[in-house]
Amino acid sequence: MSSYILCQTKKAEKPYYIENISTNIYSIEELCYYLYHNLYLIDSTIINEGLCKWLEEELELTRLAAKLRPYLGKFAGAEDILYPVFKEINYLTYEELRVLNGKIAKLNKEELPVREKKKGDALVENGMYVNAIHVYQKLLECGGRLKGQPELTESIYHNLGCAYSYLFQMEKALEYFQKAYEVSSSEKEMKTYLLAYKSLHTPKEYESRVKELQPGETVLKEVKEAIAHFERTPENKIASGDIDRMLEGFIKEYHRSTGA
Incomplete structure (x- = not known):
């Protein structure tokens, strides 16, 4: 200043x-x-x-x-x-x-839907996750305003998932990460979805879901590396089996790095 x-x-x-x-x-x-x-x-x-x-x-x-x-x-x-x-x-x-x-x-x-989405993003950045969720959901309820804007729709679903993950509501986070993936079928959304799925299901269920989705070796490798990298970081050491905390921390880091 x-x-x-x-x-x-x-x-x-x-x-x-x-x-x-x-x-x-x-x-x-x-x-x-x-x-x-x-x-x-x-x-x-x-x-x-x-x-x-x-x-x-x-x-x-x-x-x-x-x-x-x-x-x-x-x-x-x-x-x-x-x-x-x-x-x-x-x-x-x-x-x-x-x-x-x-x-x-x-x-x-910027069009109003874009400004409203960025308002939600700003609320997330300020830690106001519940308020951000309300903004994102209101946008989705007015679906006509998002017609023909798949990238914006994907980003809203993704950030809704992030907001829910920060509140440790992993079931809801998984739901919206899946919706984001369904919009774009992008590798980025696939990786986030698989991380969330892994946090909520047994290894057997995870492997079964992987077979259904067939994400490819590159995506699976990156998911595995992401988890390993996070666990190697001293400040992110967590108790065995506490994958919810790991996912919440990883998604925050991923959210910042992608600027979604």
């Missing part, structure tokens, strides 16, 4: 509660940080009259509140909200502002 003086503005006695990620903030700096790193979570749960009152009463930022109020309850571009907030303390460097402009331009061009 730019070279502004940290906490140069008043710190609130009463925090502002950000519902999306169940977090309290106490300063304009914290608000800037949240907005900059969570573009897809900017909605009426944070930009509302409650925020404006908090800015006025707790931080004494009356002018900033006045700049934001015209956009409450109306369609407004992200830039209409972000720029006044960031400018209040010169939060961004020129280069950071340029990057932000590019992100906003990209967001404004």
Whole structure:
């Protein structure tokens, strides 16, 4: 961020509660940080009259509140909200502002289903798995909006599986990993599905399922190597038979690396 003086503005006695990620903030700096790193979570749960009152009463930022109020309850571009907030303390460097402009331009061009999917992804990144599941499921319920977008549909199913796995609901995770595979038949989804299946079934059942799916030696080898690699990592040492924890950790790592 730019070279502004940290906490140069008043710190609130009463925090502002950000519902999306169940977090309290106490300063304009914290608000800037949240907005900059969570573009897809900017909605009426944070930009509302409650925020404006908090800015006025707790931080004494009356002018900033006045700049934001015209956009409450109306369609407004992200830039209409972000720029006044960031400018209040010169939060961004020129280069950071340029990057932000590019992100906003990209967001404004995206169709609503894509933005909603990325909102779910942002919730997952913030550990709000139940909220993310609600976003993904709402998207799937409006199936017509996903028509002709198999890659997006696959990614939603995959990330639903990830969210359920982070909650240790492996049966539901397996269900959605299977749906993701059925959409694309990709090796990536096959590997994730087999890992989830292996965590829930006996070796005999796993071998039987492998015979049904016939994933190929490459996929089977990569699944085996993935498990072995995870178990070799010191911080991932787990008790014998505790494959649910192994899968949960592996899927988090896999989710980050693929950016699905």
